[in-house]
Amino acid sequence: MHCKNCGTKVDGKFCSNCGQKTNVGPINLAYVVDEINNSFFQLDRGFFFTIKRLSINPGDSIRDFIQGKRKNYFKPLTFVLILSTVYALLSTLLNEQTVLGDLLSGWKSYKDGSTLDANATVLHQWFVKNYAYSILLLLPVFSLASYLSFRKYEYNYLEHIVLNSFITGQQAIIYTFFAVLKSFTGENAVTETLYMVFVLGYVFWVYIQFFKNYKRLKIIFLTILTYILYILFVSIFTGIISSIVIKIM
Template sequence: MTCRNCHTDFNGNYCNNCGQSAKTKRFSFKYFVRESFASSLDIENGFFLSFKLLLLNPGKSIKAYIQGSRVSLYPPAKFLILSGAIATFLAIRYRFYSDSYIAGLSELSDMDPKGFLNFAEEYATLINALTIPIFAFFSYLFFKSKGYNYTENLVLNMYITVMQMMGLLFFVPFLEFFPDFKGPILIIYTLGTLLYNVWAYLDFFDARNSKGVLTIALILIASYLTQYLVNNLIFLLITQASWL
């Protein structure tokens, strides 16, 4: 058979050139779950190579992975677990949300936002993980004509979320040396994650035209509004259950 990663002809269960499994299939939810958790949580050389590829060329790298080049990127679920742990640590360590916003929000209304923002720091990984199926749903819905199923959109948005969380690493030196500028730093980080999302979608869906840009804008608006509602619902459920 021909390897779907390096296109080498081979016999057996694994490619003798790149090591990819001969059983590589198109993503379905069942196949995705099995492949994501079949191996142990090791930090392999592929972790750092994946970070580089997703940083420099996210759309094309994710597309190649989904289309069969499975040894090119670190498995998305494992990548999410590692980046989620890092993001949660950094959010709590630098009080990335609460110190930046509590005073400003308190001036705008009588509400006390401290509880929700502390919740956002403590449950940063959960919040980011819950955004993935939301964004996957809308990218699947709006770009259904591209032929990617929901699970493939889930993989796409999982990698995007991973890199958005890992983006916090770039701001650690600024947070260390300029702690009084957390607000502006957070704004820059937020804009950076938004632009990264747009860039990845443009390349992945080959949407470099006015219609594609408009479609991506609709996806982001719908996704962020839904995410906002879901986050607040979870916060209310957790706070209501805290007294039990």
């Protein structure tokens, strides 16, 4: 048996070279449950290593993690929760709306004030006030969209959650940088354009690297399809919850 992290030949429960467990399995439900039970709020040395790798070589790094090289990386769900919380807190201190707040403000501007919209507004306010938890709730929705878009490829749904967790966590760093920048420069076309280029460009960059064995143009198309499906699923998701709220009230 060889260690999936460093490739050293091992005979036992742990690699003598890097220390990773030898029984590293696939990304499945058992892995996700184990991460939730054991990893939340446990900050270790892998946190900054993960940020570095996701800044330099994100797609390859995430693929390595999924394939078993996990010793030096921070757990993905904890990663996104911590960075989303930092971004939300900093946005509050700077009196800046989060990206989710901006999106929901735009959504509200197109509504007509019906009973359904009033209840939906309450729901959306909860999403804005609880940004980090909202991101965790929306992450499986986006991952469903990416899984369906890339369903002919080798990765399962839970592996897409891992992929998008790392992306979302790293995006929170981009959000944080631009929140600070906006507090100094204010809203302007240049800042907003750069903001969108970095946020969306990062996703395309990661997906192109992650699926590098396939045609780049097709990966770009499927990434666009992922966003289209995501918008559709979120609309359905919020509509169902709003309808439930109406019945309860």
